[in-house]
Amino acid sequence: MTARHAAPRTPPTPRAHWVLLLLGMVLLLALLTLDGYAHHAIGTGTAARGAAGGGAPEQVTGGGPVIRTDGGATRSRRMPARTVALTFDDGPDPVWTPLILDALRRNGAHATFFVVGARVNEHPELVRRILAEGHELGVHTYTHVDLATVPAAQADLELSLTQSAIAGATGTRTALFRPPYSSQPDALDAAGWRVVRGAGADGYLTVLADQDTRDWSRPGVDAIVTAATPRSPGAGAVVLLHDAGGDRSQTVAALGRLLPALTGQGYRFITVSAGLGDPATPAQPAPEAAQVSGGALRVAQTIAGVLAGALSVFLTVAMVLSVLRLLVQVWCTRVHRRRISRAGREGSREPVWTPVSVIVPAYNESANIAATVRSLLDTTHPALEVVVVDDGSSDGTADIVEALNLPGVIVVRQNNAGKPAALNTGLRHARHDILVMVDGDTVFESSTITRLIQPFADPGVGAISGNTKVGNRRGILGRWQHLEYVIGFNLDRRMFDVAECMPTVPGAIGAFRREVLTDVGGVSDATLAEDTDLTMAVCRAGWRVVYVEDARAWTEAPATLGQLWRQRHRWCYGTLQAMWKHRRALVERGQAGKLGRRGIGYLVLFQLVLPLLAPAVDVYGLYGLVFGDPVQTGLVLGGLVALQLGTAAYALRLDRESFGPLWALPLQQVVYRQLMYLVVVQSVVTAVLGARLRWHRMHRTGEAGAALTARRP
Structure with missing residues (x-):
């Protein structure tokens, strides 16, 4: 989900809720402290008896x-x-x-x-x-x-x-x-x-x-x-x-x-x-004042006890769910790899060499567009055209592509209308029946397109997700995003593939049949997560969506916390919109039902409910470290980090990546994880208040293309 095109300005999202959230966290910590004090968990004192002074007369x-x-x-x-x-x-x-x-x-x-x-x-x-x-x-x-x-x-x-x-x-x-x-x-x-x-x-x-x-x-x-x-x-x-x-x-x-x-x-x-x-x-x-304050104390202690008990239960449930999630991911990954291995040994299907049209929507992508187009043409696939749709860029993006003067590349200019409109424009100009959609900041390996489209040998497959890799991973923020892509996105996509409930084909690398896009009415602009919206529509239309792990695309991730915040806020808000738009999938049958009850259900649990409650759990963990049993709390938190390290190592091994970035994972819990949770809180508040977001453009440096060039022999 990487759409960053401009759109008309809309009223800014109200910010007062951050003050309320902070006050709520402080109040929660105060209530937990009261509960700990009331149950003798804190404040027991350390002074010895028999202190200096005269004894009793x-x-x-x-x-x-x-x-x-x-x-x-x-x-x-x-x-x-x-x-x-x-x-x-x-x-x-x-x-x-x-x-x-x-x-x-x-x-x-x-x-x-x-x-x-x-x-x-x-x-x-x-x-x-x-x-x-x-x-x-x-x-x-x-x-x-x-x-x-x-x-x-x-x-x-x-x-x-x-x-x-x-x-x-x-x-x-x-x-x-x-x-x-x-x-x-x-x-x-x-x-x-x-x-x-x-x-x-x-x-x-x-x-x-x-x-x-x-x-x-x-x-x-x-x-x-x-x-x-x-x-x-x-x-x-x-x-x-x-x-x-x-x-x-x-x-x-x-x-x-x-x-x-x-x-x-x-x-x-x-x-x-x-x-x-x-x-x-x-x-x-x-006195009446004492009675009132006493009643308030009783209410506060009661609420504190309920909250402490609820958070303790939730923390246990969250840990159990996290372990179960990991076990399911590992099992599904093994199943996914066995399928790929079996298909490779049997060679039951003819290779897919069907001509491909690659659609590249671009808005102010001058830093990356040349590398993107060159990487697409440097392909092992024999029949390819590239359609670059310049969506009203002001930095000469279209001029750069035209100056390349490369065969098989079409440049289409349009007034700024947003990424969905640019994709639909590209769809109208594309000549072939297999369509690959690529973001303007993304570069492909030479074998990516060939590997990506092979599942189309199965007539039931309507869309395919590739493997998105972070190109600019030199800094700490880049390493965190690299780990997130490898652990979260790609492990999840292997699981979604096996469960036949893929909710998102990323905008950075995805392939579609033309008849599928025609069937669902093209790319909708009803949500800010057009890729998730489109993928869910494809599933609901009865098509399978699969994942190809060795079809790699290198993208440029946000380089600052501000850019990351804006990108993930839009992603999360758009995903909420898409889930709400396709909520009827929860009660539908067939492929749509799998999407609803498995895919959307998973997103609601692990990307909405648990993150919304996570800040309270963090406060509970802080309370446990400071006021409770620090050894027990430390063991629990250490166990969670160890679990994440094991998951990360497994995911890196699957993607044939170096284990070097693992050192950054524990630090990820200090800043990055909280930022992602706050993104969910902000998105839900935005949705509840009925506010709308606008597209945000991310500053480009061209590091994705440089990263791929450096990795080539």
Whole structure:
């Protein structure tokens, strides 16, 4: 697809969507970061416990489990006699929290639940049930991080986010706080005491425990009951249990024995606040702003979780599809080569020596046109004419051809009307029934035309694609395009040949029967990808389209990123137009159905859907490298690059090309791949907005002809 002729100017495509795309990518990264933070994938901290500073005072380590440090004074309190404050950490959990609530309700008991903010956002209905049944809430951080190992700013954020989550779910706030990984007051070290004092400065009442059941280790029901029972008869206690973080079946079973046993001994089970009798301690209504921000946090975390899960699934699916695509390409390539080898050995058909007309549409191709025409005449085919259609060039293209004064060359001049019109003009002036279409920047090897037309020995073949090679491949951009042509275009064409669903015969090198072009009404100007449009029309008319790998044409690829962008944008947009124009092929039968369900289906999946989602996957990969497991992410990305290297090496071997450019392939992932994805995004936006593109002319240097000359012995 190399049409570059001029056409009337049209309104420029709106550019504001690039700002929206960038903002969307930033927002996606922010949401992924939130999801990673909420699920403890990032922000765990590295500081060691026991940092410098004084330890907890003796009045704390030897005092009660409820500690207040605000107002410059330190005070600790215990539960009253025969009063047990059951406390549950790490929830809410969708399995175990309801079972524990049921056990408490059956025994008329109340408890205090120290909740993790991220889990509050995941299960707000459970938090509301906790309050509705007379229990109370405490802050247990947002991600269950050890606050003694993180910076003070992150510690404050953990408490603030948890309060927001509680406010968003229940409309209340709490003054109770318990640090994760805490136990009894006598276990407080210097780092733990710093956390308690920091929370106290923010107005929190820290609740540790008199008795730690260690139920998280699942020591057995008997051991949990024993550990939860007050050590002194009639004494009060704050008991540490868990309603999340693993299998809590032993905890539930222990409550079934502990509650009725102690109730029978005259114990009451109440909340920490009720036991203290402090009117400032119970939950208070949260400000409306806090409730709104809490609700927004919950929505953001939910969306982030869905996106992270979806991207993880998509990345897996994309990898599987990429591997399957490679396996299918390799299998089809082997089948294609066996067919060619078998046909060569059997020699079942007579060689095709039918006269050929070569049509060369040209618009301002002065740099290449002489080399193009000379290469066409330097052919092993015995009967050939060349029709050069100058489509209103302003650089003397037609004059250059006429000055060559070569036999068998016809020059036709017309006002600028676009490449499809130039091809149709050439079709009217051509004398022969086999037509080869060549771009004005392309040069042929001497055997190309002869090899290209041989499949016409099969009367069912209506069109033939040759093998397009990049001539100007010296720079990094040229190497990237060379690899793209060899890997993507030509491996795909071998696959399309075997599957009988070729969607594109490239404008640089393609052969057609005249009756086929007459059958489809010539070359249409309804799309910007006239070669794809024409090929799809040929398939839908019931003709086979095949690929000849050793019919090589050397073309000049864009030399700058700007030229590449304009060319690929037009290609992609034109392909979208062609797919939409021929969408009925999806439900048609025969050759048209093969094109629709195989060819167009393949294009939709691998050239539209996956590239559209690829930027999000790149953000997900960046997130994984920075915030996730860099080793795992690096192995996945490295595996993809290794897969691409293997594919590239195989494709280069098939085309008898040097492996030298392979070093540029990993670098291709940094710039080139993203550019191609953005081309798809831009094309889809252009199509949705209803904007139209104009033809773009590419600056020529004549390197394609020079490259072929240098390769000849």
